[in-house]
Amino acid sequence: SQQGEEDPQALSIQEGENATMNCSYKTSINNLQWYRQNSGRGLVHLILIRSNEREKHSGRLRVTLDTSKKSSSLLITASRAADTASYFCARDQGGSEKLVFGKGTKLTVNP
């Protein structure tokens, strides 16, 4: 399968804790993106990191990219119950605008 792998598949933490999700992929990329999906809804874009970037921040989100290991991580700091959702990484496919999504991590933040 061309889908990337994400781990963990599910993560349950308490409010205030940090959540780290990892994503691995198999082919070279131009960029990698992270999306969030609330249950039964569409996806919301979080961060795009380009292949020549190593780290990117947006508010409580921090994304790292290691192209030598073909992996990326998403860190959510000081988590809130409202962060409960599924998180997906997505890589571009062959330089096109197509995206290949990872299997996702279901994050539950308990109040």
Next chain:
Amino acid sequence: GAVVSQHPSWVICKSGTSVKIECRSLDFQATTMFWYRQFPKQSLMLMATSNEGSKATYEQGVEKDKFLINHASLTLSTLTVTSAHPEDSSFYICSAPGDGGGNQPQHFGDGTRLSIL
């Protein structure tokens, strides 16, 4: 910001019915849109690329006669599930790349939950 509107959000219909799902870019033009299918607790699988003014490009294993795509204008793509059967029940989501060419985030509709009885 860029918004993609998808309609309807929920459809329940009898087996054999054809169902049309619309995907509109509300404040930007989209020459390309993407259609995905998502099974419960699984990831998104790309079904096809919708191209304004030309035929859609289908991913391997997706029946083009079953899933008809029409990109009628720069702001509207439609997916018609023809003669739907229970195995077509799923969550269908569309997306459109933002303006500015490559390396842009995609904007997603809110999805359509299709249930075939």
